[in-house]
Amino acid sequence: MKATNLNKTPYSKRDFVDKLRAEKGMSVREASEIYDIFITDMYKALLDDRKIILYRIGSIRAMDRKPYSGRNPKTGESVKVAARKTLVLRPSEIIKRDLLEEGEVVQSAKAKKAKKATSKLKKA
Structure with a gap:
């Protein structure tokens, strides 16, 4: 988008x-x-x-993120990232539809991964 x-x-x-x-x-x-x-x-x-639900906008909730190992992009060094809380906004279908421009498709990260995996299988 x-x-x-x-x-x-x-x-x-x-x-x-x-x-x-x-x-x-x-x-x-x-x-x-x-x-x-x-x-x-x-x-x-x-x-x-x-969870907060706002009609036409979507829902907002606090989410716990687990700790994970990341990588410093400059040095390549492994870095531990601590557990933390973050806010997540999940847009409603109404706002997703209304924000679309000229037939552009909005996909979730899961849908994008699934599509990518499917296209790899078709090529093989």
């Missing part, structure tokens, strides 16, 4: 507050409080290892 919108400004709290003000007639303070409650609640849910 092309990275075409790198120069656009990010969607911020200010954008959300302005949207609530325009569409619901709220004050800046009320809209800002709603935003803060929503973000704080999502933050706490992630810290409690709960």
Whole structure:
């Protein structure tokens, strides 16, 4: 997929507050409080290892990564990478479909590996 919108400004709290003000007639303070409650609640849910499902966007969850051995690309030296937590965003089918450009296909890493393995078998 092309990275075409790198120069656009990010969607911020200010954008959300302005949207609530325009569409619901709220004050800046009320809209800002709603935003803060929503973000704080999502933050706490992630810290409690709960999955967050956002309709049309996808799901966000904290995931434990196991430790592994990596390699320093400059020196080639083997390096141990410690276990850690990371956030994972799994996009919904709706957003994947809507982000497609001119018939471009979005595939998961597993689907790409399977396709590659299948093509190798066909060549053999």
